[in-house]
Amino acid sequence: xxxxxxxxxxxxxxxxxxxxxxxxxxxxxxxxxxxxxxxxxxxxxxxxxxxxxxxxxxxxxxxxxxxxxxxxxxxxxxxxxxxxxxxxxxxxxxxxxxxxxxxxxxxxxxxxxxxxxxxxxxxxxxxxxxxxxxxxxxxxxxxxxxxxxxxxxxxxxxxxxxxxxxxxxxxxxxxxxxxxxxxxxxxxxxxxxxxxxxxxxxxxxxxxxxxxxxxxxxxxxxxxxxxxxxxxxxxxxxxxxxxxxxxxxxxxxxxxxx
Amino acid sequence: xxxxxxxxxxxxxxxxxxxxxxxxxxxxxxxxxxxxxxxxxxxxxxxxxxxxxxxxxxxxxxxxxxxxxxxxxxxxxxxxxxxxxxxxxxxxxxxxxxxxxxxxxxxxxxxxxxxxxxxxxxxxxxxxxxxxxxxxxxxxxxxxxxxxxxxxxxxxxxxxxxxxxxxxxxxxxxxxxxxxxxxxxxxxxxxxxxxxxxxxxxxxxxxxxxxxxxxxxxxxxxxxxxxxxxxxxxxxxxxxxxxxxxxxxxxxxxxxxxxxxxxx
Ligand SMILES: Nc1ncnc2c1ncn2[C@@H]1O[C@H](COP(=O)(O)OP(=O)(O)O)[C@@H](O)[C@H]1O
Ligand SMILES: [Mg+2]
Numbered sequence: 001x002x003x004x005x006x007x008x009x010x011x012x013x014x015x016x017x018x019x020x021x022x023x024x025x026x027x028x029x030x031x032x033x034x035x036x037x038x039x040x041x042x043x044x045x046x047x048x049x050x051x052x053x054x055x056x057x058x059x060x061x062x063x064x065x066x067x068x069x070x071x072x073x074x075x076x077x078x079x080x081x082x083x084x085x086x087x088x089x090x091x092x093x094x095x096x097x098x099x100x101x102x103x104x105x106x107x108x109x110x111x112x113x114x115x116x117x118x119x120x121x122x123x124x125x126x127x128x129x130x131x132x133x134x135x136x137x138x139x140x141x142x143x144x145x146x147x148x149x150x151x152x153x154x155x156x157x158x159x160x161x162x163x164x165x166x167x168x169x170x171x172x173x174x175x176x177x178x179x180x181x182x183x184x185x186x187x188x189x190x191x192x193x194x195x196x197x198x199x200x201x202x203x204x205x206x207x208x209x210x211x212x213x214x215x216x217x218x219x220x221x222x223x224x225x226x227x228x229x230x231x232x233x234x235x236x237x238x239x240x241x242x243x244x245x246x247x248x249x250x251x252x253x254x255x256x257x258x
Numbered sequence: 259x260x261x262x263x264x265x266x267x268x269x270x271x272x273x274x275x276x277x278x279x280x281x282x283x284x285x286x287x288x289x290x291x292x293x294x295x296x297x298x299x300x301x302x303x304x305x306x307x308x309x310x311x312x313x314x315x316x317x318x319x320x321x322x323x324x325x326x327x328x329x330x331x332x333x334x335x336x337x338x339x340x341x342x343x344x345x346x347x348x349x350x351x352x353x354x355x356x357x358x359x360x361x362x363x364x365x366x367x368x369x370x371x372x373x374x375x376x377x378x379x380x381x382x383x384x385x386x387x388x389x390x391x392x393x394x395x396x397x398x399x400x401x402x403x404x405x406x407x408x409x410x411x412x413x414x415x416x417x418x419x420x421x422x423x424x425x426x427x428x429x430x431x432x433x434x435x436x437x438x439x440x441x442x443x444x445x446x447x448x449x450x451x452x453x454x455x456x457x458x459x460x461x462x463x464x465x466x467x468x469x470x471x472x473x474x475x476x477x478x479x480x481x482x483x484x485x486x487x488x489x490x491x492x493x494x495x496x497x498x499x500x501x502x503x504x505x506x507x508x509x510x511x512x513x514x515x516x517x518x519x520x521x522x
Contacts, residue, residue: 124360127356128354129359134320135350137343137344
């Protein structure tokens with residue numbers, strides 16, 4: 001009896017998961033499709049870019065500064081053991097450009113702008129504003145989700161580049177300014193060892209993370225349950241799930257592309 | 259469908275047959291049959307929780323039925339694809355029970371929204387129509403306010419303005435006067451009647467203002483246990499000796515409101 005019940009429950013769970021995954025895939029495809037089909041929502045898209053940028057920029061500046069400083073500090077002390085302080089620029093730069101820049105930027109944007117997005121769409125769902133769009137024969141995915149997806153695809157690479165640049169300078173400030181590594185070697189080594197491939201990788205990751213974070217946050221908000229805890233739950237799940245997916249995807253892409 | 263065989267005057271804007279819908283194990287619509295003649299006001303009354311809102315949301319396919327048919331202007335709509343659905347939905351104006359105003363927009367932008375998005379009217383025409391509609395619901399000069407800055411009654415009137423501004427063929431109002439004082443209730447009723455007459459539109463009104471709302475109604479439907487238990491002209495329904503309806507009229511606030519939910 002118990003075994004049958006257990007199998008039933010596992011089966012139901014797996015079916016639910018597959019169904020949810022299918023729904024999510026459909027949602028993602030529709031939002032991307034409507035993003036390229038007219039009518040274009042240029043003003044809404046620009047507004048979302050402004051919102052994501054405005055909400056995330058200060059956080060990105062702050063986090064990238066400290067990340068770069070920590071990398072400069074730890075990197076200097078480690079390299080000092082081998083007398084290889086001149087390689088500090090390479091260490092800081094590659095760590096940021098290949099991994100930390102896109103990943104940390106994505107996590108920060110998810111925490112700040114993604115959560116706000118999930119909460120906004122969730123409360124629109126709860127108060128039937130999304131239904132109001134539907135009955136006006138306005139496609140709510142095209143009106144609400146697609147502009148946010150485009151905004152993510154545009155904003156994530158920009159914010160990631162900002163993260164990388166500030167991080168590299170912060171590493172320079174600590175490693176060379178405070179601790180005494182050579183400033184000329186920092187940038188020379190960095191320039192010698194960072195390839196076009198690395199720059200492409202950082203942009204590519206940022207682009208993919210933009211789609212992942214925006215689609216998960218929009219999906220969770222859009223499908224918030226109409227009850228008291230629906231919106232807060234959607235917000236939490238949006239941030240947790242998009243963060244996990246960013247990290248998992250980063251490993252996956254890293255192992256394939258590096 | 260008898261809408262095609264009948265003459266123009268008696269054509270039905272909406273014909274619903276054997277409409278069923280359940281949520282989980284709760285049968286909310288349990289075989290709804292109703293004809294709504296074009297160019298009339300039909301008022302749906304019934305205890306709260308009996309499925310009035312769910313019924314309205316089926317007419318413009320916001321919710322999909324489990325079975326049954328819905329014919330709007332001679333077109334069976336329950337199996338329409340996205341494009342056909344849009345052309346059906348464009349016939350409707352809908353006031354949601356809780357308003358459903360866009361809270362990121364001012365009242366003015368809320369009311370102009372469907373015109374800006376769905377019509378090719380010039381900016382001047384839109385402005386003129388929005389102002390006229392806001393004035394009609396008693397919100398002149400309030401356009402700059404945001405929904406969160408207004409009372410529930412004002413939000414309801416703003417939402418009513420948004421439903422009216424497109425001059426839809428079919429107007430669905432889910433409790434347009436709940437939460438309004440008696441004077442406002444009267445003026446909203448008159449506004450609905452006047453709009454209906456001016457544009458010859460079909461209106462479906464869900465209301466708890468019994469019997470006040472009957473003065474502007476052509477027909478009344480009493481919804482009970484997931485069905486339209488009584489449908490007819492105001493006189494026919496008021497003179498019927500249906501026990502459930504009498505009990506509903508006598509004590510709408512009493513406990514049997516709750517027991518009306520049919521749970522299997
Ligand atoms: N989306 C939904 N999911 C589950 N149950 C619902 C849903 N919408 C309505 N119901 C249930 O259907 C019944 C009728 O609701 P409603 O049509 O809102 O009643 P009313 O006549 O007061 O407008 C209620 O018991 C409600 O709980
Ligand atoms: Mg209701």
